[in-house]
Amino acid sequence: MTKVTIKVNGKPVTAEVEGRTLLVEFLREKSRNTGTHVGCDTSQCGACVVHVNGNAVKSCTMFAIEADGAEVRTVEGMQNADGSLSALQAAFQEHHGLQCGFCTPGMIMSASDLLKNNPKPTEAEIRHHLEGNICRCTGYHNIVKAIMAASGQDVSNIAAE
Amino acid sequence: MYAFDVTRPKTVAEAVEALGAEEAQALGGGQTLIPTLKQRLASPSVLVSLASIDEIKGVCADGDTLTIGGGTTHATVAQEAAATYPALAALAANIGDPAVRNRGTIGGSLANNDPSACYPSAALASNATIVTNTREIAADDYFQGLFTTALEPGEIITGVKFPVPQAANYQKFVQPASRFSLVGVFVAKYADGVRVAVTGASEGGVFRWTEAEAALSADFSPAALDGLTASADGLINDLHGDAEYRAHLIKVMTKRAVAAAN
Structure with missing residues (x-):
């Protein structure tokens, strides 16, 4: 066992882990950030996407030991300082960018990663960026719409599908 | 595990x-x-x-050579190679998905030598040099078949040296489920000739299409390939596409790459 310390949403969390302990297991079982989901566990679906030192990664495909000393942000760290929903989260709610909600944490983390580098993405850029995030409910249209709305773009002419 | x-x-x-x-x-x-x-x-x-070894990370352009540290992620290559070697940066920008590109490295991809990986085609078409902790290996000697390379046990890829071509392009026909290349073709034009490397198609991993290289070295245009047919011998035959289909795609993707490079 190895002792690792990871700063999760600004709060240092220290725990003993095995070499094979995945980052997502650390987040869910040690720091109890269960908003990060395990969907496929094969790095296909993106439900486990978190930010490690500011970069989006699939936390099911990284070992906890590799994140020792890193700053990790999960969906629990995405709200505004006063606890209200961030603009991106509010847009998902407003535009029905989710149904069952299982993929949503990963969608939010991937979308915020996109908007950080590309504040006004086109629809095509959003769809390309979400290639590693799978949603089996929405058909993606409303997710794309929510991200466009969150980036301040007019979505009134985009039909809900 | x-x-x-x-x-x-x-x-x-x-x-x-x-x-x-x-x-x-x-x-x-x-x-x-x-x-x-x-x-x-x-x-x-x-x-x-190898992710904490800073000395094998980074992208460095020096004259006609672009050197990429073995521990450099696809995301970094996509960004930092764009000015010097845009075709290589574009290849890196379309591997996997954004989260994969933030972790996966060029050294890891080349060491693994997956028959459907993108990077081996760029290394082979560019006549790149694979630099390890003990030696330098020419790409023509490095790739030795399915998941097989010239690396010895314990040998680490510290960098890859790419001669920067006059023109180049990579065209990937993705397998729609996995998004790996069903066939990917990297074309690179240098002063002394054109090199064409094909990934995704062969049971032996990445390979050069030498007939196309000769034709394109004489005339760097899609029409130069009109009379050629890629051989289906030794190509992958699976539920995603049979060998003849892959052979057909090799020519189509090569033409598209040449058209895009011109």
Whole structure:
């Protein structure tokens, strides 16, 4: 066992882990950030996407030991300082960018990663960026719409599908 | 996964020493190796993570050569190689998905030599030099078949030196489910000729289409390929596409690459 310390949403969390302990297991079982989901566990679906030192990664495909000393942000760290929903989260709610909600944490983390580098993405850029995030409910249209709305773009002419 | 330890050396020297342990294995970004471990297809005693070794990270242009550290992620190559070698940067920008590109490395991809990986085609078409902790290996000698390379046990790719071409392009026809290349073709034009490398198609891994190279060296245009047919011998035959289909795609993607490079 190895002792690792990871700063999760600004709060240092220290725990003993095995070499094979995945980052997502650390987040869910040690720091109890269960908003990060395990969907496929094969790095296909993106439900486990978190930010490690500011970069989006699939936390099911990284070992906890590799994140020792890193700053990790999960969906629990995405709200505004006063606890209200961030603009991106509010847009998902407003535009029905989710149904069952299982993929949503990963969608939010991937979308915020996109908007950080590309504040006004086109629809095509959003769809390309979400290639590693799978949603089996929405058909993606409303997710794309929510991200466009969150980036301040007019979505009134985009039909809900 | 079977149990194993993970070490995080800070230098190549420390990593080489750690890899001397019984059943030790190098870990790059882990985007292929970790899923492999989950399937219990590998059982190392210790994984030597190369992700904390700063000396093998980075992109550096020097004259006509672009050198990329073996531990450089696809995301970094996509960004930092764009000005010097745009075709290579575009290839890196379309590997996997954004989260995979933030972890996966060029050294890991080349060491694994997946027959459908993108990077081997760029290295082979560019006549790149694979630099390890002990030697330099020409791409023509490096790729030796399915998941097989010239690397010795414990040898680490510290960098890759790409001669920058006059023109180049990579065209990937993706397998729609996995998004790996069903056929990918990298074309690179140099003063002394054109090189064409094909990934995704062959049971022997990445290979050069030498007939196309000769035709394109004489006339760098899509029409130069009109009379050629890629051989289906030794190509992958699976439910995603039979060998004849892949052979057909090789020519189509080569033409598209030449058209885009011009």
